[in-house]
Amino acid sequence: xxxxxxxxxxxxxxxxxxxxxxxxxxxxxxxxxxxxxxxxxxxxxxxxxxxxxxxxxxxxxxxxxxxxxxxxxxxxxxxxxxxxxxxxxxxxxxxxxxxxxxxxxxxxx
Amino acid sequence: xxxxxxxxxxxxxxxxxxxxxxxxxxxxxxxxxxxxxxxxxxxxxxxxxxxxxxxxxxxxxxxxxxxxxxxxxxxxxxxxxxxxxxxxxxxxxxxxxxxxxxxxxxxxxxxxxxxxxxxxxxxxxxxxxxxxxxxxxxxxxxxxxxxxxxxxxxxxxxxxxxxxxxxxxxxxxxxxxxxxxxxxxxxxxxxxxxxxxxxxxxxxxxxxxxxxxxxxxxxxxx
Numbered sequence: 001x002x003x004x005x006x007x008x009x010x011x012x013x014x015x016x017x018x019x020x021x022x023x024x025x026x027x028x029x030x031x032x033x034x035x036x037x038x039x040x041x042x043x044x045x046x047x048x049x050x051x052x053x054x055x056x057x058x059x060x061x062x063x064x065x066x067x068x069x070x071x072x073x074x075x076x077x078x079x080x081x082x083x084x085x086x087x088x089x090x091x092x093x094x095x096x097x098x099x100x101x102x103x104x105x106x107x108x109x
Numbered sequence: 110x111x112x113x114x115x116x117x118x119x120x121x122x123x124x125x126x127x128x129x130x131x132x133x134x135x136x137x138x139x140x141x142x143x144x145x146x147x148x149x150x151x152x153x154x155x156x157x158x159x160x161x162x163x164x165x166x167x168x169x170x171x172x173x174x175x176x177x178x179x180x181x182x183x184x185x186x187x188x189x190x191x192x193x194x195x196x197x198x199x200x201x202x203x204x205x206x207x208x209x210x211x212x213x214x215x216x217x218x219x220x221x222x223x224x225x226x227x228x229x230x231x232x233x234x235x236x237x238x239x240x241x242x243x244x245x246x247x248x249x250x251x252x253x254x255x256x257x258x259x260x261x262x263x264x265x266x267x268x269x270x271x272x273x274x275x276x277x278x279x280x281x282x283x284x285x286x287x288x289x290x291x292x293x294x295x296x297x298x299x300x301x302x303x304x305x306x307x308x309x310x311x312x313x314x315x316x317x318x319x320x321x322x323x324x325x326x327x328x329x330x331x
Contacts, residue, residue: 003329004154007154011157011158014162014165015161020165021164021166021167021176022166024167025166025174027168030169030173031172032173032174033111034173034298034299034302035116035267035288035295036112045289046285046290048284050115050286050287050288052286053116053286053287055115056114056115056287057113057114058114058115059115059213060211062204062205062206062207064207064208065207066207066208066209067209084164088161088164090206091160091203091207092157092160094202095153095157095198095199096153096156096157099149099152099156099194099198100153103144103146103153106141107145107146107149
């Protein structure tokens with residue numbers, strides 16, 4: 001098997017096990033990454049919501065915020081894990097397409 | 110390490126966009142000269158690898174989370190300029206589609222993770238592996254140290270960018286306008302957690318893949 005094929009398989013495995021990146025922080029009650037809190041968390045931490053933060057913080061509404069979305073109205077850990085994997089798949093498919101396009105455009109023949 | 114919208118003031122956001130636009134332009138030129146069509150799929154895998162590695166949030170129990178970037182590996186395999194473009198694509202998709210990292214902070218996040226990280230890592234690798242045979246253990250160790258240095262350089266800069274906000278943006282009554290924590294908190298936290306934990310993840314991932322490729326396909330390491 002060609003190395004590149006093996007690397008694609010490795011990548012697919014990483015995508016499938018990616019919910020580890022949700023489950024472990026949840027299990028150890030790790031909370032948000034430092035400096036990536038929402039407005040409520042900031043308010044809890046410092047006692048106020050910075051004015052500029054309020055303005056710019058909600059500037060962009062990402063279509064799939066935090067790699068999570070509702071699928072067939074589902075709930076629970078399985079649903080969260082499955083949508084995390086689907087988000088990873090979608091994000092990576094788009095990333096790969098852009099890089100392949102850019103690469104074809106940029107690389108020498 | 111993905112700075113969200115609202116943590117950096119307009120001056121900082123603008124500054125890093127202004128820095129990154131020529132970097133991206135220059136990177137495209139270099140890649141155009143050096144990347145062969147055969148290497149394009151590997152670059153796409155590199156971008157995808159970085160994307161998924163960043164989704165593996167690991168906990169510091171009861172405290173916070175963090176992750177590796179995988180970008181030093183891409184830099185070792187394809188050079189820092191190609192890595193810069195690949196990680197940039199991953200970060201832009203993460204910001205626009207998933208709200209992971211702010212849109213106003215794309216310049217800063219790309220400066221940290223798509224520019225400083227691959228370059229610091231790449232040159233550390235080159236320095237330590239200088240003159241070492243492709244299949245040597247020194248290359249594996251060099252890759253590990255490069256991963257550690259690359260991720261920590263990015264984390265330190267992220268901490269500084271957070272930390273200068275209260276210095277440059279305050280209301281009349283002294284409240285912060287953007288990130289509320291100064292250098293004295295932001296830098297020790299960002300640098301500390303990456304030195305202690307997340308840097309090692311980048312180190313291990315980078316070293317293991319280089320070790321694997323030494324056995325599997327040495328050609329990719331040349």
